[in-house]
Amino acid sequence: PALLAAFQARIDAGEKIEPKEWMPEGYRKTLIRQIGQHAHSEIVGQLPEGNWITRAPTLERKAILLAKVQDEAGHGLYLYCAAETLGVSRDELTEALLSGKMKYSSIFNYPTLTWADMGAVGWLVDGAAIMNQVPLQRTSFGPYARAMVRICKEESFHQRQGYDIMMKMARGTPEQKAMAQDALNRFWYPSLMMFGPSDKDSVHSAQSMAWKIKMNTNDELRQKFVDQTVPQAEYLGLTIPDPAVKWNEEKGGYDFSEPDWTEFFEVIKGNGPCNAERIEARQKAWEDGAWFRDGLMAHAAKQRTAQVAAE
């Protein structure tokens, strides 16, 4: 308990906790779950955008999208490394993802159906992700905070690229405009869900906030996201698919409707439009790649043996 108090005091003083230092088991476990889930989201998040790389409409757009998906894989790598400092290997985390024991962000269980979705994903999904992640640059665990700094920089670049695609679509031909509006319609509520259900009564959340693993409530972040996004949609000439959206002078933010939390829990349970396909794609990649990973390991072992023999 003295250790615990000292730990909490360091956190309260704004110090960073580093991997080799003492930490409560709950802190470690919560971080592993949170960082692992974030890493998995980056990995699975390659798939909905990867779905359009081969159909990108120009060479420039193809290159931008490739670079973006490459960044996501890179984010996954930073985050798995951050998790490894807590004593869990990348392979263990991967097995947990593939067996369904660990989750990834539900947003990636929605399909990308038109090119405008590449805009909507960048604008809304990355936008919501940044909203979640910017405060995490100040999180108490050092490796996680540092990974977040790099990630946020790239994500905000992605968000601008997504908005740029939306702009082109919204100001393009009538079909393009229709695609843009349709993409907004489909991604609006799932984006709001990305902040999670209201957490005012959750003890779990309170502990995470005390530990500075979680920096804001879900509702605060959601409100911030809506306040940022509504004027952007107006600028694009697109309509938020929620008639309740209205500026509320009193609270200094927009009113808006809650997403359908039944759908949210269905998707978490595995009943989103693409859950089965996303996890199958990752399982297949992992299984098909076994011979490749084994081959590299066998070669490395041979090299070591040869080196030992030579010494």
Added chain:
Amino acid sequence: PALLAAFQARIDAGEKIEPKEWMPEGYRKTLIRQIGQHAHSEIVGQLPEGNWITRAPTLERKAILLAKVQDEAGHGLYLYCAAETLGVSRDELTEALLSGKMKYSSIFNYPTLTWADMGAVGWLVDGAAIMNQVPLQRTSFGPYARAMVRICKEESFHQRQGYDIMMKMARGTPEQKAMAQDALNRFWYPSLMMFGPSDKDSVHSAQSMAWKIKMNTNDELRQKFVDQTVPQAEYLGLTIPDPAVKWNEEKGGYDFSEPDWTEFFEVIKGNGPCNAERIEARQKAWEDGAWFRDGLMAHAAKQRTAQVAAE
């Protein structure tokens, strides 16, 4: 030898040989090879046209092409049945195809690259096939002759459909006309090769002709094909890719250049543009389908056992 003489006398008299009747071993073997190869050609022949079914430009064209490929599978079935009457099972023949012991017509080792190829295959490839097959309706082996009657009727229908596609293309937009000419350029010589090299010196051929398994020389049929096809190309406004093509009043037929027989033998050896892919596609179909065939057999065995138990 008396048997042999009697056998030859029956053939000379125009009688049909039926499966249960006595026949020389060479006659049986040659027939198995010829009918088997013909059956395999129908099966492999599904692939180049199947390549365009999912991209057919109209519903009508898609339906016609599907019906055609279905007919080809049907022809394969008749022919395997005819071969079975000679004491070789369909599975044995299939294994011989997949292991490379038996051949199929080399023409199917050329790719289908544009929609016009669906026209060229029907017009030229089916045209050449019919030229080969019409005389075989009078072949000495009963089941083969009867299979040929059915097949020829359908093939000539296919040829008209192919010519109809060519007509639409040749009278269509400049791009369509270019596709039509390009298809003719690519399929002309391979079609001429379908009759095989000149067989004037082949003893093998002489025996087959005596047995009425082969009814005409390769050169006769090739000449007939050229004489039929050149005016059709003219009618389409397309140019035969052989400057030597010219009417020869004296012989009452067209002069034309020999195809490149080096290429022919390369393709036979396995070095055509698509040999590896064609045979791999068939091997994959066969291997992937093993559980299906086993399942059906197991079910049939259970049914028999149940029936016996009930009796």
Added chain:
Amino acid sequence: MSVALDLDVALFEGLCRLGDSTLVLGHRVSEWCGHAPVLEEDIALANVALDLIGQTQMWLGLAGEVEGKGRDADALAFRRDVWDFRNLLLVERPNGDFGQTLMRQFLFDAWHQPMLKALEGSGDPRIAAIAAKAGREVAYHLERSADLVIRLGDGTAESHTRMQSALDRLWPYTGEMMMADDTDRALAEAGIMPAPDSIRPQWEALVTEVLSEATLKTPDQGFMHKGGKQGTHSEHLGHMLATMQWLQRAYPDATW
């Protein structure tokens, strides 16, 4: 007047749901061409695809007439993008192994056959006529797919496992066939098409009987995907259309 107009809109939608489903399933089945596990199946699959494409010509042809904007069946098939397609999600599922293809066919046929039967009683004689013609073909499809599901379900251990896994995967896509929306209700009230849930008893009876004979376990999962009938599809449809529509899109001025 406004009611009649709305009914035409609903009718156009309803016809696209039928025609797009046969088109998309016909396309999927035709992907097997030349790759089936036995020659008889190559022939049977081509035959089923052929029937489905023929039915597409009739349904989408009538849809174009009803719409009255000069679009024929080809224009509807080859010039619309994904959001305008109204096919069931079930039929756009990828082929998978032959077991998945067969199971998808059976689950669809078991709905298609009673659906067409009911459509024969449509108040619209054009629909009744198409349904009668299509019904004869589909009776054969159902006979074949049900028979094969039984034989493979009750075949080897492997064929049983494959068929059960196909069933489990596809099951959440079956509910959409029997789910009604406003379009369905308008058409049912007008006596033009049956209410989707009126097909359920026959579908369930048939499926239960066949699966039981096949020694397969009906999944108890209750969740059902939806959206195809309203134009929200899976990622698979876009890839299919890129292939299917390629020539028409690349050469818009050509006739074929």
Added chain:
Amino acid sequence: MSVALDLDVALFEGLCRLGDSTLVLGHRVSEWCGHAPVLEEDIALANVALDLIGQTQMWLGLAGEVEGKGRDADALAFRRDVWDFRNLLLVERPNGDFGQTLMRQFLFDAWHQPMLKALEGSGDPRIAAIAAKAGREVAYHLERSADLVIRLGDGTAESHTRMQSALDRLWPYTGEMMMADDTDRALAEAGIMPAPDSIRPQWEALVTEVLSEATLKTPDQGFMHKGGKQGTHSEHLGHMLATMQWLQRAYPDATW
């Protein structure tokens, strides 16, 4: 005058051969996105694809300039049909397993790197500049693909078998890189591009060394496929273009 004109035609062809090859290979590599056997490979593949698409923009951009008909790199990439494509047959081979993808990359990189080196000495400064930039990227591609071929060839029995089988399948598509036609000869004589067979010694030396270190057997088969450089492709390219060009074909008036 007529010679200059012919040389421009040859130059356009030569640039399309380079740009179409990087485009088609870049597309193939990008098909792996999110499906690689380890995360590091997802990153590396995206990086290679990105470089190749960037090189495509330069080569086809210059090709469009040389042609002088107002076509830019996008017009060339997205609005030509198969017969106008000039890529090597090797790069349109399907991905197969990861071993085939890697082996294809290595066999291409081992040609691409010395080819770009030679192009740095082009009499056309625009070409020399592109080659210098691309060369830095491709040196890394080659380092990576050669290293992986060695490690997998000399890894487990299975990885060895897979790499050998990939090599045997792809080998007959390597000859085209070093085969010259009139276009190549015209460009070589003009000092604009190297003669294809001048690349052979370096290619062979590199391939022999790497394969030997990888314990793989160089196929002794002498037959080589050809035609890609002249526009006669395999059936695979048409399917790729249907995907690649879909949006541009479906919405010809849009900008993106």
